[in-house]
Amino acid sequence: MKTKHFRLNHFLSSCGVCSRRKADEIIKSGKVTVNNKRSLDPAMKIHPEEDQVKLDGKGIHPPQQKYYIAFNKPKKVITSMNDPKNRPCIADYFIPVGFESSRFKGLATKRKKPKSYGKIIPNGYKKAKDRIFPIGRLDWHSEGLILLTNDGDFSRKVLQKKIPKTYLLKLDGRPTTAQLLKLKKGVYTEVGRLKAVYIKELKQQASQHSWVKVMLTEGRNRQLHRMFEKIGFQIKVLRRIGIGRLKLRSLKPGEYFLLSPMDIKKVFSLPSELQSKKSRKISKRER
Structure with a gap:
């Protein structure tokens, strides 16, 4: 079977180098060569097996193995694989380790200066060092579920689709039902x-604070903070607990696990709160 041709920007993105939009900028800046000739056209068609693509003189190749990871981001950690200001970032939690199975839970190992940012050496692939990167972001003071991958196509699909993301919030007061x-x-x-596509105050004992469950299909900067400020409340704790039907489970801050094929399917499925009764019955049979 013949391998299909790819647009140059699509190829860079699918190799996990960057987003397709960023790839356009990199290509137009003259940093990319195809068969040792500079290319400034993001739409140029290339053949992965026949053409040699380089970025800043270094060869670009598809990942040897694709990874899909669920990570519980702690507070005060940058959603990035490096930081010029040397602040704690997600990469600090991913050092070369052996994943024993798709259900392996890795306890975070913090290092001040990790030798290998975003590199994973899986069990049986000691020479594989595939670059991983976060899909989307969580703010510095936010915590919870975030996905990482080295699959540019998967990342783009997650970002382009309006996948409901579930958050658990602690407020500095008790909002009314009308609010x-x-x-x-x-x-x-x-x-x-x-707007929220779902919102519910959780049952709790008498307290001056309130815990609220919220679902969004957008991811604008400080969206939840802006929304609750409009009704007069500040968010004290912001924790993402679900993406689609995939849940944070019992992961502690800094822990992660590899997604199974069923987990990946859950990412693109509606949470039970947004499903019809018929859909819920089907979902229960799939569990």
Whole structure:
């Protein structure tokens, strides 16, 4: 079977170098060569097995093995694989390790200066060093579930689809039902209209604080903070606990696991709260 041709920007993205949009910028800057000739055209068609693509003189190749990882990001950690200011970042939690199975849980091992940023050497592939990167982001003070991969196509699919993401919030007060309903209908902020697709105050003992479960299909900068500020509340704790139907489970901050094929399917499935009764029955049979 013949290997299909790829656009140059698509090839860089699928190799995990960067996003397709960023690939356009890199190519137009003249940093990419194809068969030792500089290419400035992101739409140029290349054949992965026949053409030699280089970035800054270094060869670009498809990942030897693709990884799909669920990670529980701790607070005060940058959602990046490096940081010019030397702040703690996600890469600090991924050192060369042997993944014994798809259900392996890796306890975070913090190092001040990791020797290998974003490199994973899986069991049986000691020479494989595939670059991984986070899909999307969580703010410095936020915590919870974030996906990482070295598969550019998977990353783009997750970012382009409006996948519901579930958050657990601790507020500095107790909002009324009417105030929460207002957020579901949508509020206008300096960045436009923002809304939740699901929102519910969780049952709790008498307290001056409130825990609220919220689902969003957008990921604008500080979206939840902007929304709750509009109804007069500050968020004290922001924790993402689900992406699609994939849940954070019992992962502690800094722990991670490899996604199984069923886990990947859950990423693109609706949470039970947004499903019809018929869909819920089907989902239960799949578990």
